[in-house]
Amino acid sequence: MSFHPNDVSRRARTAGGLLVGAFAILIGAFFRTQVVRNEQYALQSEENRLREVPLPAPRGIIYDREKRVIAENLPGYTVSLLSPTPDSLRAALRRLSGTIQLTNDQIEGAVRRFRRDPNRPAVILPDADFQVVSVLEEHRTEYPGLIIQSAPKRYYPDGPVVASFVGYTGEITESDLNSRKYEGYKPGQQVGKEGIEKQYEEVLRGKEGSRFVEVDARGRVVREAGAREDLAPEAADPLYTNIDLDLQRHAASLFGDSLRGGAIALEPRTGEVLALYSSPSYDPNRFIGGIPAAYWKELNTDPRRPLYNKVIKGRYPPASTWKLATSALAMQAGVVSLDDRMPVPCTGGYMYGRYWRCWDKRGHGNVTLRQAIEKSCDVYFYQLGLKLGLSRMLAGGISLKMNERTGIDLPNEQRPLYPASEAYFNEKYGERGWVAGSTVLNLSIGQGENSQTVANMARFYTALATDGHAARPEIVRRNPERVRLFKLSDAQMAGLRTAMKGVVSSAGTANSARIEGVVLAGKTGTAQNSENPNVDHAWFVGFAPADNPTIVVAVFIEFGEHGYVAAQVASKIISRYLKRETVLPPTTEGD
């Protein structure tokens, strides 16, 4: 070693300089990490130790038009677990099932929710009853990741009565979580599954709050509260509907347990849905916190299909209720007026290639359109259909929106079926496989290739009840939307309504002594069905008061046999709404 003092002190200076430089770099590195990037790491450290426990927000309360409650929230509890890995979650759940009963499905469900969002407490019981909660509270210390959270739970005071339009809520599914529509939703959250709960999910959904608990590296909850300030959940605004709860209850009671079908009541000018009921119904309250498997199976195997909304999903031949469509189209085309007669009088049937029967084999004689509507004479409408011609019949149906959804604010509305043009038949049967004449004969009386929803027939009748404009049915108060279906003069409109009123004079004569009745205008229908050829479906679509309608009602009863069964239900609905006795025109129903 060269140990000359000069050499040594030179090297000492070099070494000192290198040391100071190296430490300066090291301190600089700490400065970068601790001061420059402090925010980022502080956040990471918070994420490490804090677990967000969601505080579910109450869904918006749903009111009827008189601010009566349709859907509200009751206090409930959810039970969830925080764990670092799926395995530890499983182990904790196994231990937990020693204290409370847990089914395999519940365990798998919790694991699935955990995998979806491991930082969120995995929900085990979405709706725990108070007994379970108190048992768990006693054993709290044994389950370090256990979180018991009060959570509002949906309740429908009228249960099955309102299910047809209000729907129900349930836990968001795996596939919904993947869809763009439910962006920002977390596993275990409740969402609207049917009805307006689903349709207005965005409005009804509150803003979830958060509580922060501190967990250690092994996922044990170290501090329950105060780790960071809570974010209070925000309840959603209430939702006001056009439903008249009193009318809805009445409609439901009219169907009772025996009748199956559906009814819808509309305000003709605005399209406000006053009542919408599909029978049989189901109890949406039993769906909250997970549908019991037995109930779900019962609903799905019931041949009366309680989950199938017969007002907006069911499609049925409109039968004689359609004759008003044929009339309106023919009058609009100028091929007929209310007082015109057809060449061949009704003798109980009509020869066109083969013998086409009228529903009344006694015949109606030589009738005018007005009388034909009143008596529902098929022979008259066969000839009117031929006069109108197939292309105008098809194009007319399209212009009456008979192949469009009504646009009612409910999910999964079915589109009614109506052929748009002759091409439809060519495609289906081949160009020589069908005859224009018999096709138009069938269509003219509402049979054939024509399937309408109850809601769409009601919408069509709002046009008849007013001025040819149909209103879009609205359950929730929105801006009414009307669209012109056909154009007839005021006199023609009044004439049609008069014809639908039937024998007006009977109102004055028969009932004036007892009560000043309101006259109901409308049309019955009896539709054949393939399910049971011997028992027909019953229709009634109508409105009241006939001169200045304030309510349109469409009633459809599966296997109702006679149109008047539906008419009676409709009449009672209308009476209840108008709070006056209505007089059913003594029309016997058409075929």
Added chain:
Amino acid sequence: MRRTALADLPLIALALALSVFGVAMVYSAGQTDAPTAVARLYRSQMLWVVVAIFGAYVVSRASVRLVEWAALPSYMLTILLLIVTLVAGSGAGTAASSKSWLTIGGVRIGQPAELAKITVVLMLARVLAARREPPKSLLDLWQPALIVGIPWLLIMAQPDLGTGIVFVGIFFAMLFWSGVSWRLLLLVASPAVSMVLAFNTRLWGAWFCLLLALVWTYKPYLLEGIIIVCLNVMMGVVAPIVWERLAPYQQKRLLVFIDPTIDARASGYHVIQSQVAIGSGGWLGKGFTEGTQKRLGYLPEQHTDFIFAVVGEELGFIGVTLALTLFLGLFLRTVRVAARANDSYSSMVAFGLAASWLVHVFENVGMTLNLAPITGIPLPFFSYGGSFMLASWLAVGMLVRISAEGRGRAAALAV
């Protein structure tokens, strides 16, 4: 006569301050929400500090000549112990599969590698101090290389990369202090640099050109020049092949060093949690004993390898700067002791001890910030562990002696 202190008081004060700081951090490391055995360790650490200081006092009584005399036997003993360890050693803690502990009848006696750090310094100092001129060629370096190389190979075979790096650091630092030209040092280091750069052809190319220029200007013996160049070429080509042969866990460790997010839950986890702990400390930290990363068990090995992360989290940038400044002070003071030593041997020993500490500090502190690979090497005066605390203070005692002799006050230290 100017009155001078009996002992090197600044040196002792710095070492004492670091020890007190360290014990405080070991105490804090035990303060977790879920209590563990670590909570009680600060007491035994305090005891070890007392024992270590006493040891330092004893060593400071011994003349440097005695130390010099003992260098060769103790070096030979160290080599023997290292061989025994390799044959019948055992692992401990996280490195259970390695053989770094000398075990007799199932009782862990100690880590001979710790002893080696001191004896290699003593032996290397003897060899280098004995030379009139510093080594000027590669051939000249055979003796120092052998002295460091044998224990280095034995330790790398354990395997213990962290301690191995300490020996490399001691080797280069002491050569530098003995007056070896920095260009020769660079030539010696060049194959290793080539190996690291082999993964990027362009960088390696640039380095190779630089090397050629260096060889040209330094003008080593022709043969040596050729050997150096050949070695560099070989490393540039061989390194990728060696990489293929590394065990996956070894590859992983190296990769995690480059990017800790690769496998956050396994190998990278420690480093990420350590960085989060330090980074979340900010200017002033979360407060003594209040670090959440540590409290909630996110920080691994918080009382040993990652104790500096606790400093960063709880005392913030200010605390880190204070600790590092204390270390810098200790090193500068040691360099001063080395520069003013009475004789070349003492000077070499003093510088070698400082170099050993320095590598520890940079490796350990760098690891907490992901600037150095995870090697499980302790931080002097901070990490929990009795034998390392004792070794550190014995070194302090030696330095105090050298300092005193350098100032002509050795007699005053004598009994």
